[in-house]
Amino acid sequence: MxxxxxxxxxxxxxxxxxxxxxxxxxxxxxxxxxxxxxxxxxxxxxxxxxxxxxxxxxxxxxxxxxxxxxxxxxxxxxxxxxxxxxxxxxxxxxxxxxxxxxxxxxxxxAGVLGPPPAPPPEEARVRGTRHSVQRDRQAVSHHYDVGNEFYRLLLGPSLVYSCAYFPEPTATLEQAQEAKLDLVCRKLGLEPGMRLLDVGCGWGSFALHAAARYGVSVTAVTISAAQVALARERVADAGLAGRVDVRLQDYREVDDGPFDAIASVGMAEHVGLAQLPAYAARLHALLAPGGRLLNHAIARGPAAGPDRPDPGSFLTRYVFPDGELQPLATHVRVLEEAGFEVCDVEALRRHYALTCRAWVRNLEQRWDEAVRLSSPGRARVWRLYLAGSALAFEGRRTGVNQVLAVKPGGDSRLPLRRPDWSRTANRDRADDGDSTSS
CATH class of the missing domain: 3.30.1050 (Nonspecific Lipid-transfer Protein; Chain A)
Incomplete structure (x- = not known):
């Protein structure tokens, strides 16, 4: 019928x-x-x-x-x-x-025609010059300052909001996030006494891991006030206040280099194409000669070219105001033009699809609580965004890559042959005698 x-x-x-x-x-x-x-x-x-x-x-x-x-x-x-x-x-x-x-x-x-309904209150409203420090703070606040307890529910105990690294498909999200944190530390060659800059530190998970497991001194910066508050609390609870300094600070405002290593994990997507050269130059200036940079960023496929954000897209209006994705080739070119030597590139696209699906499961399994901690509309935004992201990674429309680069002029201590980054060093598992490899 x-x-x-x-x-x-x-x-x-x-x-x-x-x-x-x-x-x-x-x-x-x-x-x-x-x-x-x-x-x-x-x-x-x-x-x-x-x-x-x-x-x-x-x-x-x-x-x-x-x-x-x-x-x-x-x-x-x-x-x-x-x-x-x-x-x-x-x-x-x-x-x-x-x-x-x-x-x-x-x-x-059908009674459909009429004046346009007001947009849901979860729609972003940012003002000012695109990618200025002031506007970037508004954009980051829209995405991240929606309740630390909401993010704890969504992300799980790790509180890591970037692509996990699954030793095997059956690994739990927590196991995969710990593997990713350790992967970044090993790629950076962290050793006791080093100074590490964590750009876009989130809720402090990587800074805590690096300080506790590798004995480094960490300067961790973010422009989300909510993230700073919880990260400082976690640092104090871990007894690492003397080793981890969490700051409400834009990376462009950091002036106490040089650092022996810099990690930028899931932050470059907020920078914007026009600002990427300045971003790379600033990190180059903050890094000591021979120091390593790990730049972990979501990317568009090379054939798609640079992203030109659609002001009418769901992601722009509700998820990442002013967010821009560039092809991997653009990230590599910008780093090289800033004076870095690119030493290693690893694609983690399939890992991010698994990560997004795990986050969606967390959200759906505790849906009523997620709504209570945020709003019905906010919970819907995150469900739609993460499910769509999982499909985008699975469909190869989006990728994510870790680019390891070195500032020439010193001893980077990089081995002659490419290491098996996926293998967790035995000393990192000394407490339980286990080691993880893929």
Whole structure:
């Protein structure tokens, strides 16, 4: 039987959006429904969801409808988000306004037309010069200052918000995050007495690991006030206050180099293409001759070219205001032009897909608590963002890489042959006699 009422209208809008019939069941506010056997269900709770799509015909309208709760999904979210990938030509989720106008009479009859609904309060609003220190603080605050307990629920006890390193696919998230922290320490060649700069330190997990396991002195900087508060608390609880200095400070404001090693893990994505040369030059200036830099960053595929952020994208409006992804080649070029010698590159794309799926599981398993700690809209933002990110890594649209570089002029102590970075040194497991390798 052909669908009736609002569900029929939703089917037609879905066809315009995907360029193919909507392969989902649909249930609408007026009680009408379309059933596709075995498929997830798109629940349109309010006609306002379609009004959002009319005024922002594409990804932004859909995101606003989902984040606000006007639109919901019953069934597997990954299946719904992967639908565009199943089509012959992956669409950009954009509705042609002329095609939309042809449904004008139907939209009017369904009560869909009207003034644009206010965006959900979780939508970012940043002001000022792009990638200035002041605007970067606003952008970082939007993403990170949403409640430390929410992030503890999402990330787990490790409180590490970057790609984990899975010794094996069955490893737990905590095991994989510890393996990643140790991987970075070993690539940097950390030894007792060294000075380490942790750029974009988050909640201090890497700084704590490096200080406790490798005996280094760490300067850890972030521009998130919430992160600083919890990182300092964790440092004090670990008895490492004399060895780890956590600062509310932009990396551009650090002036007490040189450091023997620098780690930048999951921070370069916030810098922006125009600022990357200055970013690389600043880290080069802060590093001692012979010192190592580990730059860990998400990347776009080389064929895609530099990212030009779409102001109407879900990620820009709700997740990473002003965030920009560059191809791996751009990161390597910028580091070399700043005077670094690039010594090692490791791709961790598949590891990040596993990481994102683990975070989604954490969120879904404690959904009611996540909502209480943030807001219904914020929890929805993170569920959509992380599930979509997992699919992007699995689909090779996005990658993540660790680039190890050395500042010439001193003894970097790099071995003649490339080490097996994946092998955890026995001394790091001396407490339980175990060692991890892949």
């Amino acid at each position: 052909a669908p009736r009422g609002a569900s029929r209208l939703v089917d037609e809008l879905g066809t315009l959006l995907l360029g193919a019939p909507l392969p989902l069941s649909v249930r609408c506010w007026d009680g009408s429904e379309t059933v596709v056997e075995g498929a997830p269900t798109l629940v349109v709770r309010h006609r306002r969801a379609l009004r959002r799509l009319v005024h922002a015909p594409g990804e932004l309208g859909l995101a606003r409808a989902y984040v606000s709760g006007d639109l919901d999904i019953e069934g597997d979210l990954y299946t719904v988000l992967s639908l565009p990938d199943q089509l012959p030509a992956r669409p950009d989720l954009h509705v042609d306004r002329r095609a939309l106008a042809r449904l004008g009479g139907r939209l009017l009859g």
